Amino acid sequence: MVLEILTYPDPRLRRKGVEVEAVTPELRQLAKDMLETMYDSNGIGLAAPQVGQSIRLVVIDTRSRDEEGRVDEGTMTELERGVPQPLVIFNPKILKAEGRTTYEEGCLSVPTFFEDVDRYDYVEVEFIDGSGAKAVLKTDGLLAVCVQHEMDHLDGKLFIDRLSTVKSSRIKKRIEKQGYPNPEEAREERARRKTERIKQEEPAG
Ligand SMILES: [Zn+2]
Numbered sequence: 001m002v003l004e005i006l007t008y009p010d011p012r013l014r015r016k017g018v019e020v021e022a023v024t025p026e027l028r029q030l031a032k033d034m035l036e037t038m039y040d041s042n043g044i045g046l047a048a049p050q051v052g053q054s055i056r057l058v059v060i061d062t063r064s065r066d067e068e069g070r071v072d073e074g075t076m077t078e079l080e081r082g083v084p085q086p087l088v089i090f091n092p093k094i095l096k097a098e099g100r101t102t103y104e105e106g107c108l109s110v111p112t113f114f115e116d117v118d119r120y121d122y123v124e125v126e127f128i129d130g131s132g133a134k135a136v137l138k139t140d141g142l143l144a145v146c147v148q149h150e151m152d153h154l155d156g157k158l159f160i161d162r163l164s165t166v167k168s169s170r171i172k173k174r175i176e177k178q179g180y181p182n183p184e185e186a187r188e189e190r191a192r193r194k195t196e197r198i199k200q201e202e203p204a205g
Pocket of ligand 1: 106107109149153
């Protein structure tokens with residue numbers, strides 16, 4: 001079942017998720033519905049608070065696919081390829097974090113906005129998987145970025161909170177006053193900004 005995804009500034013996104021005691025059939029069903037919801041919105045990760053459930057559960061699938069929907073591992077790092085996906089992650093805890101990386105992030109709860117966010121490059125995360133077993137995940141690349149983004153949701157934190165104060169308040173004010181831009185217009189605007197950036201980088205002739 002596809003669930004409703006809450007968007008900023010919904011106060012439920014700010015609630016801290018609580019740890020689950022056991023992986024019950026109800027929680028397994030919720031994880032399944034969250035995966036369905038994530039795929040339906042073309043997302044790569046979804047946290048339970050985004051669907052109004054204040055628990056420590058995230059689902060992730062960062063594998064890129066070709067036009068026929070086949071998994072394309074070409075853009076994945078060796079560590080990422082070694083992690084079975086989709087991932088169902090209960091009660092995640094970071095055991096180790098190293099290095100820094102910047103990635104242009106977006107969020108299903110802040111649709112149409114994309115900004116560079118600074119995160120750890122490599123993480124080791126301990127968690128309980130969908131079958132209730134203890135597991136450890138060691139990764140870098142997009143998967144590491146995604147895990148950190150989703151874990152933020154469990155603490156009521158959004159990627160727009162991690163930007164500079166100026167950028168963060170500009171985006172929040174814009175959404176609070178005018179709502180979200182039309183997705184089609186936002187896509188065009190983003191493409192235009194990218195082309196302008198490429199033009200600027202071209203050497204002047
Ligand atoms: Zn998000």
